[in-house]
Amino acid sequence: MKSFILPDKVHPADLTHAGQNNFLVRIETARQKNQKFYDTFDWRIYHAGYFLIKEEERYVLISSDTGEELAATEWRNHEHAGFWHDFPPGSLRKKIRQPAGLRALIELTEISATVQTFAILNRDEKTVLRACLAEIDLLRSRQEPKKLNLILVNPIRGYGAEFTEFCRVLNQNGCRLLSKPVYEIIIESAGKHPGDYSSKLKIELQPDEPASIALPKILSHLLSVMRCNEEGIIADIDTEFLHDFRVAVRRTRSAITQIRGVLPKTVTGRFKKEFSALGKWTNRLRDLDVYLLKEKQYLTMLPADLRPGLKPLFQSMRTQRKAEHDNFVQQLHSPAYGQIVSAWEDFLHSLKQEETEEAENSRKPVYELAREIIYKQYKKVVRDGVSIHPATPDGELHRLRIQCKKLRYLLEFFTSLFPAEDMAGLIKHFKKLQDNLGELNDLSLQQQYLKEYLQQEDRRDKDAKYSCAAIGGLMAVLDNRQKQVRQNFSAIFNAFHNEENRALFKKLFG
Incomplete structure (x- = not known):
């Protein structure tokens, strides 16, 4: 699909005659619609290649590449869907589940549009492409213009030459091809900029x-x-x-x-x-x-x-x-x-730089400093990691978790200074080690919380015995999981501390 902005002095209806030397135009349906646009705060739907739009009593998922409707679902509730799991089972829910994750769906903007669809026919009266004229009121625009007059042209397979020719006709009549998806322009009109937060x-x-x-x-x-x-x-x-x-x-x-x-x-x-x-x-x-x-x-x-x-x-x-x-x-x-x-x-x-001249590393090139401190922290992680054995107290694993977190932050701070592929590989292996240590810590904290809750439980309450039995059972399951995760540590650490990774750390930072 290609989208064009109509010239200010041209009404959309004028363009139904723009290509009559080359094409026939058949007017089809016209309708009024209101649309609200949604995404997560960190633009996960957009980054997944979609626009999520609510119109009337349904949600639709639009491809940001083609403008094609990929999925839709009915929605008759007065309030909008807060999270992906609020949608009924179906294709739309399935497509946004992974990208949306734990994030809420936030309303970005709203438009009101009059849309006139029509078919473009060749001299044999065969439909060679479809288009629509859209007069859009940007209801929450923070800038001029408050309206957009657009023509959106959809190709039909097998008629690529006709599509190209009709777009040329539009260009000759003063229509300007949009450099980005129309839905993105609509969102930006409300002062939002897709991808501006991460x-x-x-x-x-x-x-x-x-x-x-x-x-x-x-x-x-x-x-x-x-x-x-x-x-x-x-x-x-x-x-x-x-x-x-x-x-x-x-x-x-x-x-x-x-x-x-x-x-x-x-x-x-x-x-x-x-x-x-x-x-x-x-x-x-x-x-x-x-x-x-x-x-x-x-x-x-x-x-x-x-x-x-x-x-x-x-x-x-x-x-x-x-x-x-x-x-x-x-x-x-x-x-x-x-x-x-x-x-x-x-x-x-x-x-300002002159305020930090007296500091010993202030003038040092950041690449040199990054290599020094990353490699120093890496050696601390290795030192602590190789000393872990089955009888090591949990406190030592907690210490290693903190050292790993410090190394992860350093790698993230300075990623742009080193080859992207090498850094991605290191962080991928390192994340598995961090996940293992993080789960160990979480399981320990969760059991401690449950223990404290049990100590405060009023045993005189008639339902207390059921609550105590359930919490006791949960603690037993968490304890078994903690033991399993602890057993997995050695293999995960060894995978991180393998010969290939050691050589890569040394090459990049040593």
């Missing part, structure tokens, strides 16, 4: 630029991620807003701590403490989010007759979660948080 570190660093220039780029990006997620946390749209916020906070503290000798020590010392405190404000809330996200998984771990016994547990979690969320929202509105973020923002904005 929690991933996409920072282009130059190998020879001084570390004092490169580090503020990294830290400024992380601050932007934090600020972008504040409103979503406050509105409690989905759990990923808090997750992305927390990761940005942890990455910031890790960058300040690990990339030494670049910023003034007085500044780094202060902000290390403040970002550490900020991260702790979110710990309990994030733990509860993780537990509640696993509710269905926990239930399936138990026999059917024990599952009702977990109901009081999850009710308690939801109550605690609301209180923790309210507390954190208060923190985000507090003068203390405002002062931390404002001071950090002011420091980054005012940072």
Whole structure:
């Protein structure tokens, strides 16, 4: 499909005669429609190659490449679908399940359109292509124009030459070919820019630029991620807003701590403490989010007759979660948080190279510094990893998990300085090790939470025995899983620490 903008002084109806020297035009249906556009905060539907649109009593999924309708489903509810799992079973739900994941579907913009469809025929009166004229009111446009007059042309297989010729006729009559999908232009008119947010570190660093220039780029990006997620946390749209916020906070503290000798020590010392405190404000809330996200998984771990016994547990979690969320929202509105973020923002904005000249690594090319600190951290991971054996206390595995997290952050900070294929391979293998250690830690925390809940349970309650039996059963299942994950560690670590990866780490960073 190709889309053209009509000239300002040309009404769409005028173009039904534009190609009559070469084509016949048969007017077909005309209709009025309203459309609302949806995506996740981080544009997962867009990145998957789709536009998700609600029109009247149905949702449709449109290909961003061809404009073709790929899937549709009826929707008669007054409220829009909040998550992928709100849709009924079918093709649309199946297509967006994986990309959307845990993220909520957010309304982006709305239009009202009058659409006139028609067929383009050759002299033999065979239909050679289809088109529609669309007068679109951009109901939430933040800029001029507030309207779009478009003609959208769809080819028919076997009539490629006619399609090309009709597009040439349109061009001769002053119609301008759109450089991007019309749906993307509609979304942009509302002040949204597909793909403008990602929690991933996409920072282009130059190998020879001084570390004092490169580090503020990294830290400024992380601050932007934090600020972008504040409103979503406050509105409690989905759990990923808090997750992305927390990761940005942890990455910031890790960058300040690990990339030494670049910023003034007085500044780094202060902000290390403040970002550490900020991260702790979110710990309990994030733990509860993780537990509640696993509710269905926990239930399936138990026999059917024990599952009702977990109901009081999850009710308690939801109550605690609301209180923790309210507390954190208060923190985000507090003068203390405002002062931390404002001071950090002011420091980054005012940072100039001459202010960091006295720092030992401020003038060092970032490529050299990155190689040094990555390889140093890699050797710490290897040192701790090879010392793990079946009798090693869990605390040592937790220490290794922290060391791995630090290495992962460094690899992400400096990815652009090294060959993309090599970095992707390293991170892929490393992620498996991190997943293993992360699951071990999660299982330990989950069992500790359940143990504390049991200790507080009122045994006089008539349903307490069912609840205790269910929680006890769940703890046993989690304990068995923890043992299995622990047994898997050696094979996973050895796969990461194989000869090929050791050679690659040495080549890139040694």
